[in-house]
Amino acid sequence: MTDTYPTQPEASHFVNGAYVEDTAGAPLDVIYPATGEVIATLHEATPAIVEAALSAAEVAQKAWAALTGTERGRILRRAADLMRERNHPLSVLETRDTGKPYQETSVADATSGADALEYFGGLAGALTGEHIPLAGGDWAYTRREPLGVCVGIGAWNYPTQIACWKAAPALACGNAMVFKPSETTPLSALKVAEILHEAGLPPGLFNVVQGAGAVGAALVGDPRVAKVSLTGSVPTGRKVYAAAAEGIKNVTMELGGKSPLLIFDDADLDSAVSGAILGNFYSSGQVCSNGTRVFVQTGIKEPFLECLTARLESAVIGDPLEPETNFGPLVSARQIEIVEGYIAKAIEEGARLVTGGKRLNRNGFYLEPTVFADVTDDMTIAREEIFGPVMAVLDFETEEEAMARANATEFGLAAGVFTRDLTRAHRVVAGFEAGTCYINSYNDAPVEMPFGGSKLSGVGRENAKTAIEHYSQFKAVHVRMSPLEAPF
Numbered sequence: 001m002t003d004t005y006p007t008q009p010e011a012s013h014f015v016n017g018a019y020v021e022d023t024a025g026a027p028l029d030v031i032y033p034a035t036g037e038v039i040a041t042l043h044e045a046t047p048a049i050v051e052a053a054l055s056a057a058e059v060a061q062k063a064w065a066a067l068t069g070t071e072r073g074r075i076l077r078r079a080a081d082l083m084r085e086r087n088h089p090l091s092v093l094e095t096r097d098t099g100k101p102y103q104e105t106s107v108a109d110a111t112s113g114a115d116a117l118e119y120f121g122g123l124a125g126a127l128t129g130e131h132i133p134l135a136g137g138d139w140a141y142t143r144r145e146p147l148g149v150c151v152g153i154g155a156w157n158y159p160t161q162i163a164c165w166k167a168a169p170a171l172a173c174g175n176a177m178v179f180k181p182s183e184t185t186p187l188s189a190l191k192v193a194e195i196l197h198e199a200g201l202p203p204g205l206f207n208v209v210q211g212a213g214a215v216g217a218a219l220v221g222d223p224r225v226a227k228v229s230l231t232g233s234v235p236t237g238r239k240v241y242a243a244a245a246e247g248i249k250n251v252t253m254e255l256g257g258k259s260p261l262l263i264f265d266d267a268d269l270d271s272a273v274s275g276a277i278l279g280n281f282y283s284s285g286q287v288c289s290n291g292t293r294v295f296v297q298t299g300i301k302e303p304f305l306e307c308l309t310a311r312l313e314s315a316v317i318g319d320p321l322e323p324e325t326n327f328g329p330l331v332s333a334r335q336i337e338i339v340e341g342y343i344a345k346a347i348e349e350g351a352r353l354v355t356g357g358k359r360l361n362r363n364g365f366y367l368e369p370t371v372f373a374d375v376t377d378d379m380t381i382a383r384e385e386i387f388g389p390v391m392a393v394l395d396f397e398t399e400e401e402a403m404a405r406a407n408a409t410e411f412g413l414a415a416g417v418f419t420r421d422l423t424r425a426h427r428v429v430a431g432f433e434a435g436t437c438y439i440n441s442y443n444d445a446p447v448e449m450p451f452g453g454s455k456l457s458g459v460g461r462e463n464a465k466t467a468i469e470h471y472s473q474f475k476a477v478h479v480r481m482s483p484l485e486a487p488f
Contacts, residue, residue: 004092007032007187012042012210013049014193016056017203022046028183028210033099033329034320034364042186044211050218053207057149057176058224060204065146065174069124072172076121079199083114083164083192090191092321094160097185099329099365100283101320113164113192115447116463120168127173127468129475136482143475146174147250148226150471151219153240154189155231156182156331157286163189165447166229167196167206169467175227176205178219183212184332213239220244227471230254231288233385234456241459252460252470254288254452256385257413260406261291261442262396262428265299267418271440273307275418276391279442281315281369284330285339285389289414289451291442293375293382295396295406305373305393309355312369317360329365330388336365339388346372346381351392377405385411399424407433413453416442435461 007030011019025043032039045053064072083090090110095102100109129142152166159181170177181189193208209215213236220228220243227250230240237255244251261279263272279291296304320328330336336359343357356370367389375382375392382392396402406415416438417428429437435453438444445451445463452461460470 004089005191007039007093007096009040009042009187009190012186013045013053014190014208015049015053016207017197019190020049020052022049025049025211028186030097030187031332032096033331036333036364039096040187042210044183045209045215047218049209050215053178053209054149054219054222054224056204057178057207060202061146061148061174061176064171064176064202064205067174069127069172072174073121073124075196075200076117076124076168076171079196079201080114080118080121082195082199083110083117086195087111087114090160090188093191094188095320097159097187098157099320099331101325101328103323103326104283109158109160112161112445112447116161116164116168119447120172120467123465123468124172127472134478138478138480138482140476140478143477144173144472145475146472148175149224150175150177150227150229151225152177152179153216153219153228153230153232154179154181155288156184157283157288159185159188160192162231163192165462167192169471170227171201171205173468173472175471178207178209180209180211180216180219183210186210216240217243220249221246223247226250228252229460229462229470237458250470252452252462253458254462255413255456255458256387257288257290257411257453257457258293258383258385258409259289259291259411259414259416259434260293260295260409260432261416262402262406262418263294263296263300263304264399264417264419264421264424265297266420267300268420268440269300269303269307272418273304273311275416275438275440275442276308277311279416280391281312281327281389282443284328284367286331286335286387287443289436289443291414291416292386292390292392293406294391294393295402296393297402298395298397301373301393301395305354305371308371312355312371315369317366317368327369330367331365333365335388336367339367339386339390342381342384342386342388342390343370346375346379346390346392349379351375351379351381354393356389377408383409399428403428403431407431410456411453412455413457414438414443
């Protein structure tokens with residue numbers, strides 16, 4: 001493809017408005033999942049790089065917060081325009097970084113990031129406090145103020161989107177951010193930093209540093225950091241949450257899930273199958289909100305499986321840079337090994353393999369879309385997050401039974417229902433123990449709608465006006481209009 005970015009960046013980190021390098025950091029190879037080849041080598045952030053990023057953020061934040069929201073928003077909206085103009089090269093880079101098909105990245109990654117920058121850029125000028133009348137002519141008012149320096153920690157499945165989902169509300173509210181991408185997919189966030197800087201963002205307000213857990217721990221534990229936003233696994237979330245608690249820091253956690261998708265007998269079959277495909281095989285199943293426990297009412301179980309199998313046979317598996325490819329590799333050798341382990345466990349525990357289940361005989365980390373039927377609630381694939389293209393189909397008879405089983409999990413990120421009975425649909429989503437729910441659809445993520453989970457799936461919300469609450473704080477001011485008396 002022409003007009004693309006080189007995969008080897010100018011340097012590993014973007015700090016204080018410029019690329020910086022410190023080769024003393026451990027080498028960080030970037031692997032193209034479609035071939036297994038090394039396409040770039042970066043270096044992990046040294047303590048000097050981490051210090052430079054935090055210092056730059058702390059200095060820059062105060063002047064940024066002193067601007068009006070309209071001035072801040074203008075820069076974010078300009079960055080959104082630049083991101084849309086460069087959607088093609090950004091999408092190609094995202095495909096090389098993650099292995100996701102260009103057919104997907106060109107409509108779901110940089111475009112989603114641009115939506116976030118535009119939305120919060122438009123909201124920035126409307127962030128105000130309120131006037132509160134009090135007795136006797138006194139009154140109070142509130143000021144919405146930034147938190148200060150925020151840390152964002154990204155996951156490897158949506159590196160561009162996640163960087164923007166965290167940066168946009170943080171910057172709109174007047175904060176600075178130091179962002180650490182996943183060490184598996186470190187390239188795209190650097191381009192987000194470049195674009196923000198080109199759009200006029202002052203140096204130091206969005207910094208990108210590379211590295212694994214030790215770099216993240218250094219950022220989270222620093223006393224200058226007021227807020228931590230993590231997208232990642234539950235084990236990582238526990239560590240980050242505990243570290244942030246030491247400093248009583250604000251935290252947003254978007255963690256894993258084992259989300260239920262309920263399909264009733266009266267559902268439109270083609271739409272339900274589409275929802276199951278989107279909730280299990282988009283991004284080769286590497287989506288935290290995926291509806292990987294597909295509960296199908298017994299009356300349509302076999303028609304559902306037949307339709308699903310036929311649809312999966314038409315999946316185009318191949319070079320993710322080819323426009324017709326719609327199913328690509330998993331992100332890494334380690335991830336495909338994990339998923340293969342779950343497939344073997346499912347067979348061992350008695351699940352019926354309907355289709356797929358095998359690694360493809362080609363370079364890269366390709367695994368067939370896999371469907372298991374006759375899955376029971378106690379099986380490993382019905383309890384643990386797989387993060388790969390493996391669907392578990394479970395039977396159910398009644399709504400009451402399905403709801404009890406759907407909620408019988410430690411996770412609570414997402415849930416969905418397919419039915420033509422809208423009274424039942426609203427009743428079911430009211431009963432779901434999950435933060436993000438869908439009716440006759442699955443995995444939509446418009447920036448106007450809050451996204452996040454409950455239980456072990458996280459705390460706080462991303463996107464929508466709700467995100468503003470997680471990147472700002474209120475100061476309350478009481479104003480007395482009459483002389484003040486005291487008892488002595």
